[in-house]
Amino acid sequence: MRIEHADVVVVGGGAAGLSAALAAVETFAAAGRDDAVVALVSKVYPMRSHTVAAEGGAAGVVPGGADSAEAHVADTLRGGAGLSHDDAVRFVVDRAPAELARLERLGMPWSRTDDGRPAVRRFGGMTHPRTWFAADKTGFHLLHTLFQTSLREPAIRRYDEHVVLDLLVVDGACRGVVGYDQHHGETVTVLAPAVVLATGGYARAWGTSTNASIVTGDGLSMVLRAGLPLRDLEMVQVHPTCLPGSGILITEAARGEGGVLLDAAGERYLADYGLGPVTPVGAPEPRRMELGPRDQLSQAFWHADRAGRTIPTRDGGVVHLDLRHLGKAAIDERLPLVAGLARRYAGVDPVTTPIPVRPAAHYTMGGIVTTPQGRVLDARGAEVPGLFAAGECASTGLHGANRLGSNSLVETLVTGRAAGELAAAPSAGAFPDRAALDPARAAADRWLAMRGRGTEPPAAIRRELGAVLDAEVGIFRDATGLARAQATLDELNARYQEVRVADTAAVLNTDWAQAIELGAMLDLARGAVAAAIGRTESRGAHQRLDHPQTDDVARHSLAARGDDGAITITWQEPEP
Amino acid sequence: MSDEPTLRVTVTRQEPGEAPRDETFDVPYDDRTTVLDTLDWIKDHAAPALTYRSSCRMGVCGSCGVMVNGRPVLGCETSVAGYRTSGITVAPMTHATVQRDLAVDTDEFLAKLRGVNPWLLPAPAAPAAPEDDPAATVPATVDVLRVHAQTPGQVKAYQGLSQCIDCMLCYAACPVLDDVAGFTGPAAIATARRWDLDSRDEGNETRFPLLVENEEGVWPCIQVGACTRACPKGVDPARAIADYQREAMGG
Numbered sequence: 081m082r083i084e085h086a087d088v089v090v091v092g093g094g095a096a097g098l099s100a101a102l103a104a105v106e107t108f109a110a111a112g113r114d115d116a117v118v119a120l121v122s123k124v125y126p127m128r129s130h131t132v133a134a135e136g137g138a139a140g141v142v143p144g145g146a147d148s149a150e151a152h153v154a155d156t157l158r159g160g161a162g163l164s165h166d167d168a169v170r171f172v173v174d175r176a177p178a179e180l181a182r183l184e185r186l187g188m189p190w191s192r193t194d195d196g197r198p199a200v201r202r203f204g205g206m207t208h209p210r211t212w213f214a215a216d217k218t219g220f221h222l223l224h225t226l227f228q229t230s231l232r233e234p235a236i237r238r239y240d241e242h243v244v245l246d247l248l249v250v251d252g253a254c255r256g257v258v259g260y261d262q263h264h265g266e267t268v269t270v271l272a273p274a275v276v277l278a279t280g281g282y283a284r285a286w287g288t289s290t291n292a293s294i295v296t297g298d299g300l301s302m303v304l305r306a307g308l309p310l311r312d313l314e315m316v317q318v319h320p321t322c323l324p325g326s327g328i329l330i331t332e333a334a335r336g337e338g339g340v341l342l343d344a345a346g347e348r349y350l351a352d353y354g355l356g357p358v359t360p361v362g363a364p365e366p367r368r369m370e371l372g373p374r375d376q377l378s379q380a381f382w383h384a385d386r387a388g389r390t391i392p393t394r395d396g397g398v399v400h401l402d403l404r405h406l407g408k409a410a411i412d413e414r415l416p417l418v419a420g421l422a423r424r425y426a427g428v429d430p431v432t433t434p435i436p437v438r439p440a441a442h443y444t445m446g447g448i449v450t451t452p453q454g455r456v457l458d459a460r461g462a463e464v465p466g467l468f469a470a471g472e473c474a475s476t477g478l479h480g481a482n483r484l485g486s487n488s489l490v491e492t493l494v495t496g497r498a499a500g501e502l503a504a505a506p507s508a509g510a511f512p513d514r515a516a517l518d519p520a521r522a523a524a525d526r527w528l529a530m531r532g533r534g535t536e537p538p539a540a541i542r543r544e545l546g547a548v549l550d551a552e553v554g555i556f557r558d559a560t561g562l563a564r565a566q567a568t569l570d571e572l573n574a575r576y577q578e579v580r581v582a583d584t585a586a587v588l589n590t591d592w593a594q595a596i597e598l599g600a601m602l603d604l605a606r607g608a609v610a611a612a613i614g615r616t617e618s619r620g621a622h623q624r625l626d627h628p629q630t631d632d633v634a635r636h637s638l639a640a641r642g643d644d645g646a647i648t649i650t651w652q653e654p655e656p
Numbered sequence: 657m658s659d660e661p662t663l664r665v666t667v668t669r670q671e672p673g674e675a676p677r678d679e680t681f682d683v684p685y686d687d688r689t690t691v692l693d694t695l696d697w698i699k700d701h702a703a704p705a706l707t708y709r710s711s712c713r714m715g716v717c718g719s720c721g722v723m724v725n726g727r728p729v730l731g732c733e734t735s736v737a738g739y740r741t742s743g744i745t746v747a748p749m750t751h752a753t754v755q756r757d758l759a760v761d762t763d764e765f766l767a768k769l770r771g772v773n774p775w776l777l778p779a780p781a782a783p784a785a786p787e788d789d790p791a792a793t794v795p796a797t798v799d800v801l802r803v804h805a806q807t808p809g810q811v812k813a814y815q816g817l818s819q820c821i822d823c824m825l826c827y828a829a830c831p832v833l834d835d836v837a838g839f840t841g842p843a844a845i846a847t848a849r850r851w852d853l854d855s856r857d858e859g860n861e862t863r864f865p866l867l868v869e870n871e872e873g874v875w876p877c878i879q880v881g882a883c884t885r886a887c888p889k890g891v892d893p894a895r896a897i898a899d900y901q902r903e904a905m906g907g
Contacts, residue, residue, distance in 0.1 A: 125762055127822050128709075128717045143801055178800035185803065187776035187854060189811055189818050196805035220716055221818065228774040228847075231766075240762070263755065292711040325688065328714045421714060424733060425688075539700035583705035587672050588756040591704045 081521055082261070082268040085511065086119035086237065088503045089257055089272040091244050091299060093126025095219070095489065096471025097278030098226035099496030100503065104276075105235045107504035116504070119270050120230070121239040121259060123294065123593070127227045130280055130292045131492065134219025135331035135417060137211035138489035140176035142200055147208035149173050156487060159205050159373055160480020161620035162634030163312060165654055168477030171452035172487070172494045179493040180212050188225045189214050191414075201414075202336040203486045205373040207366045211486040216331050216417045219489060242268065243593050244298065246523045247275065247306045247467070248516065254306075254456075254467035255512040258520045260527070262593070265586025267524040271511050274466045274503035277303070277448060277456075278496060281472035283316060285601035286441035286553075287546025290322055290329040294597075299473045301600035303448050304607070304641040309459045309650075311475040311636050312446035313604060314612035315621045317483055318555050319442035320377035323426050324395035327440035330418055332485045334403060335370040337414050338362045341377075342400040342434065343389040349399070353380035362405050375482045375555075375621050378439045382555045393436065400434035407431075439555060445483050445621065446608075447475040449638070454499030459638060459650075468499040477654070481620020481634075531592050534580040538595050541572050541579065545598075548572075549605055553612060558625040562613045569606050573645070576602055606647045607639035614649045660684040663736055664743030665694045667706065669757045676754070678745070679703065685736050691746060692720050692731035695758070708758035715888060718821035721828065722758050723747040728828035730888050749828035751837070765824050768840050772848035772866055777859025810855040817850035817896060819889040826893055829886035831878075838872040842883035842893030845874060849896035868904040877901070 088104045090097045101120045108116035122129065141147045152173045157164050180198070184190055190198040191213050203211040214221040230236050241262040248256040248269065256271040279299025284291040300310055321330045321341075335341075340361055343349040348369065351358045355372040359365045370377070381399060384390055390397025403411055403418075408431045411419050415430075422428050422435045448469040449457045454476065456467040471492045478491055548568040552561035576599060583591035617631040618624050635651045642648060662682040670676040681702050683694045692710050699706045709719040713732045720731040724744050736744060752760035826842035833839055848867060851857045867873035874897050883893040 124709075124711060124719070125766070128711050128719045130712065130717075132717045132821075133712045133714060181801050181803050185776070187851070187856060189815065189854075192806055192808045192811055194808065196807045196810075198803060217716070217819075220821070224818075224820075224822075228769075229776075231770045232773070232775045292713065292717065294711045326713065417716070424715070537700075580704075585671070585705060585756070588707050588759050589705075590707055591699075 081524060082266055083517065084119070084268060084270050085117070086270055086272040087113070087116040088274050088276065088500070089119045089121060089270050090276045090278060090500070091121050091257060092129070092278035092280060092471070093120055093122035093124070094129035094131040094278060094280060094471065095222055095226060095492035096496035097122065097276070098126060098223070098230055099493050100276045100278055100470055100500030101236050102226070102230060102233065103497040103500030104504035105233050107501045108235065111506065116235055118236050119239060119272065120236050121242050121244055121257065121270065123241065123243050123298070125240045126230070126238070127224060129223060130295050131219045131223040133290070133292060133329065134222070134489055135216045135329060136203060136333040136336070137201060137213030137218045137486045138180055138222070138493070139203065139206065139210050139484070139486040140180040140212055140490055141173070141210050143177060147210050151207055152176070152210060155206050156478065156484055159482050159484040161482055161630070162480065163315070163620065163636060163654065164480030165452070165477030168452040172478050172491055175494045176490045179490060179497065183222065183225060183493065186225050186229050189221050191215055201333060202364055202366065202371060203484070204332050204335070204371050204377070205367060205484040206486070211336070213333065215413070216333050216415045222489060239268070239270070243596065244302065245527045245596070247302050248512070248520050249306050250512040250516040253465035255516065258523050260524070262588050267528070269517060269520045273510055274468065276454070276499045276503050277467070277469040277473055278471045279473045281444035281447070282601060282604040283441045283444050285545060285549055285605050287543070287550045288327045289441040290319055290327050291441070296597035297600045297604040298597060299469070300447055301603045303456070304603055304639070308456065308464065309449055309638040309640050310447060310607055311449045311638055312481070312611070313444070313607040313639050314615055314637060315445035315481050316441055316553070316608060317374060317443040317445060317621050318378040318439045320374055320381055320439050321401055321437040322440035323421065324393055324398050324436055324438050326425055328421055328425050329442065330401060330421065330435060330437055332374070334401060334415055334418050336364065337410065338364055338406055339370065339401050339403045341370055342402055343384055344391045345389070349384045349389055350377065350380050353383050355380060373482060374485060375623070378555045379623060381439055391436065396438060398436040398438045401437045402434040403430040404432065404434065441549070443483055443488065444472060445475070445479040445481065447473045450474045450476050452476050453502055454495045455502060459640060468503050470495040470499040481622065527596065530579070530581045530595060531589065532581065532584040534578045536575040536578045536580055538579050538598050541575055542598055544568065545572055545601060545605060553609060556623045556625050557612055559613070562609055565609045566613065569602065569609055573602050573606065603641065610647050610649045611637035611639055614651070661740070663694065663740060665698065666743065666745040667695070667698065667757070668745070668747035669706070670748070670754050672756060687737050689736050690732055691722065691724055691729065691734045691736060691744065694736060694744070695731060695746065707756040716821060718823035721749050721823045721825045723749060723828060728825040728886050730823060730825070733888055749824060751827050751830065751833040752824065762824070765822070765827060765841070765843070768844040769822070769847060771840065772844050772863055773859060774847045774851060776851065776854070776857050777862055779858035780861060804856040806855055813855070814850045814853040817846050817853065817891055820847055820850070820891050821889055823888065825886045825888060826883035829882040831880055831882060832876045836872060836876040839876040840867065840870070840873050842897065845900065846891055846893035846896045849899065867900055874900040874904070
């Protein structure tokens, strides 16, 4: 096993990880620590991270206009349905404009108003236009701006295509990570006084998902194995407008720009499901019709589908997202990616033909319990020394039970930066001694022992996992379906103990890496289902047909993993 | 799957330190199946060790570049429907070192990209300051809400070149790299140009010598245009390189 040292380890090279790494570098530089090393460890090259697929934009109040931080806070809290925390929302909202401006100064190609200021667009659930955007490739440009900026920093030592296997926890403090170098085919432990997890969510576990194949909950699974809790795993956002079959995202910005949703009869069906009254075509209004919150739009689709109002296809019912009235020029200017995706993957030109869409799993609100600044907390609410988390993997209290579109990209910047600064602070911790490495070696050996053994084909487990989550853990849930899901997941988990890893190669063993990812997705799915069973109410993204009421008191679910691998759920009221 | 139509998919495989070999599979497909889907099928059903990269499956992450019948493409964007009679041969991208099967070295490309300083550079006010000093980019006392003014027209000047997804298809396509392996290459030069054409960037005098006072900068390019034709995102590296060559010759 290779042993290396760094001053901060950042796991994940998406927007949150790159923000954390850049902030850590700046913090060390300001403290005169010229020799500091920030290890950026990622299972892919950073510019391949799933941030790249974010389309619509990033929310931040434009100073000097009608909008206000209070309004952004209020909108976010309303979306969070009782599970957002005032302090976490306030923390991100207050810092959002400065972070978006910082990205501008780094060269982010924000779309502009005619007089040269960054432009904003409307987004679902937001009362004012406050979503900064770069056409409909905001995440792509954000990621490349951050990545290219990171290339100028010699203090950032990249560990590209290194699979992190486990956290190195010594006496209750995180002191590094145990990983595997896919290029050289060897285990590597990176020791550091502080670790920032920026590993993304787990929505790829669902069969129909907007997420890239890499979004498998790896970091969350590590945290569970380290004996730490995960919060609100049942809160999974289903995006209402995705291409049938592939699940490819058609951004909410398409509706923010004026796109409308039509049923099989060409009716604006949302008006019949509590989202009306109908707004004129091409004149969207905040929080109504197509700009209602995502959960309500997905729920409306479910009802319309049940009522026979959707258009049947081999991938299930679809509705039509109609952009035709926007005209070719506006579509090419503001929604070029959407137009290209529709042409290539749905075979329709949105200039002349509506796009068929249906819902798909999109974003996981729950995750690693942290403070607003990204300090990881244990089950008793105490800080875990040396461990931080930011971005989709973290549950800071920002999104609560339902995320508003464009709040997550800005969260990656704000919380990523805060976590990176804290991780680089002098008080963060010290290197462990050599005895601490014995568990690291043992952990690495356990993971390596998966190779060349097992009988259960991983592809079948992955397929069945996706199918049962699609069927039972979607827009609406009930006790019967969730019990079915739990039984299926228990069976899949038992089979996973004998998962077949045929490839024994040392270099770029993706058979093995994907089996590890599958294990993480199973952990997260079991946690999500257990929490969904226990949450006998409807709130935000968690809607129970058999429990349509919302409890008076909002509670968080906390999932923990026992030494036997069993997942248990406890319930916790948010701090006042 | 007896009634399903199948496609002949030949994959060029290679273990580290060994010679390449071709393996052929009959892969079920329909009108929507992509090259990447066929690789996934092979990995799931026939050859678990098959090694290739992929992630977003929507043509934006740049992971899944391969040669299909000798042409560099993104696997996730390439439908196999047009190949039903010929079948396909999937090989690793050319002009890159094969790591394993279809996965090729990415570090050589990233070194070339880094070599053009692909970040926003300030005016070279203090020539003695080290170019990597982050404090030089943003003064410490900066107003946290300060942004540059940039009109939509000024964005348009570099927008096309900013679409590069670092997929390296243009390197696979470029015939110059047959002879000049060290050529900075299309994507890196296009990205340099992206920053030079950005009204906020002051780094032209830094990047220009890197590209024109360097035998392996813009000069190896003979303007075949293969890079621009190969680009899946409509970037025009050939034009960017030609513009640098013309400027260097005083045009």
